[in-house]
């Protein structure tokens with residue numbers, strides 16, 4: 206049987222999905238609505254329009270439309286780097302000696318090196334349609350900023366990126382890629398914005414966080430006519446665009462009648478995980494199929510496994526709407542020795558609600574274990590994985606090893622979200638034996654959670 210399955214399952218170009226799937230439409234318990242920070246009223250499209258492009262604001266608040274047509278220009282762009290392959294990890298299986306069948310959906314085959322381009326191109330498209338001059342955003346590890354720079358270059362939009370200071374310093378080459386595509390890149394917190402100056406005053410010498418960078422990018426968008434803010438993860442619209450990952454993966458596996466028993470994704474803000482699992486969870490929600498789904502997060506930023514499911518701000522500066530999500534508190538900043546991305550304090554409210562309803566499990570892993578898995582994957586499957594993706598690799602390997610004990614031939618599917626060519630400072634630390642794990646104490650998490658708004 207297994208010999209029939211090729212190393213890489215590609216769809217044909219005309220089999221790329223023509224619609225995105227909005228999993229919220231099938232959820233009985235909808236994600237809790239976004240609230241206005243001042244009054245705590247549910248947000249309407251008009252409230253979001255000063256911040257987001259109008260079409261994206263509509264997608265953000267749409268809980269009921271199951272499918273959205275992908276506009277022709279986006280479909281055309283997708284064809285430059287999609288479909289992405291589902292790869293059968295024969296070499297990894299062999300090295301592990303496992304009877305499990307391991308598959309991964311590889312999203313790293315584009316210059317941004319990650320799945321983020323799937324949403325970046327959509328968001329840039331709607332900004333262009335609206336006749337805007339440009340967009341502002343934050344970036345952590347740099348993949349989102351790179352993806353957005355590429356998308357903005359394609360549509361001739363200006364792109365202002367606020368990059369978390371620690372990454373700006375650790376990853377100078379990421380910055381150059383973004384500048385090559387025409388973006389401006391500012392380390393955050395900066396002295397250019399009110400909120401940046403305030404954060405710098407309150408936390409002198411801070412290395413920044415995604416939450417700070419979001420506050421700065423929102424401020425710049427709101428203050429500059431013709432600009433809107435775009436976000437690379439967490440939001441409902443981003444999960445909608447990322448559903449292309451899961452739709453393609455499902456179509457590819459269906460060709461060979463493979464049903465995944467376990468689906469694994471790394472979870473930062475939840476967009477790749479949400480996108481990968483959407484069509485599968487849709488089946489679960491409609492009572493058609495069952496899958497075991499595992500979200501993997503870093504032990505140093507464990508929002509699902511150790512956070513609370515409450516309303517919180519999406520940013521450190523508390524300028525964004527309130528979202529109900531698993532959160533560590535909007536002031537939470539992971540320890541500076543945390544190497545990979547996945548450093549956001551909260552989690553997509555869709556993923557949060559699905560988790561709360563028991564449709565998925567969550568687990569956290571230490572970064573030294575993550576890099577051990579990354580190294581094994583690189584040596585067997587040949588791809589140098591992003592540290593973020595390697596969280597999923599770690600758990601895929603662990604699950605495959607459990608199959609070795611029980612002799613079960615389970616099908617394991619995981620999301621290989623990107624490549625790690627810009628993460629070599631972290632790889633260097635690991636190779637030199639200098640990587641340390643930092644796990645926050647209960648007291649640290651409790652202190653950060655105590656600052657969540659009371660709603």
Ligand SMILES: *Cc1c(COP(=O)(O)O)cnc(C)c1O
Pocket residue numbers: 318319320321348349437438439471472473474475476477478546547591593594622623624
């Ligand atoms: C951004 C990123 C992630 C995490 O973001 P999610 O929104 O949780 O998917 C994971 N892997 C890579 C390669 C990324 O660039």
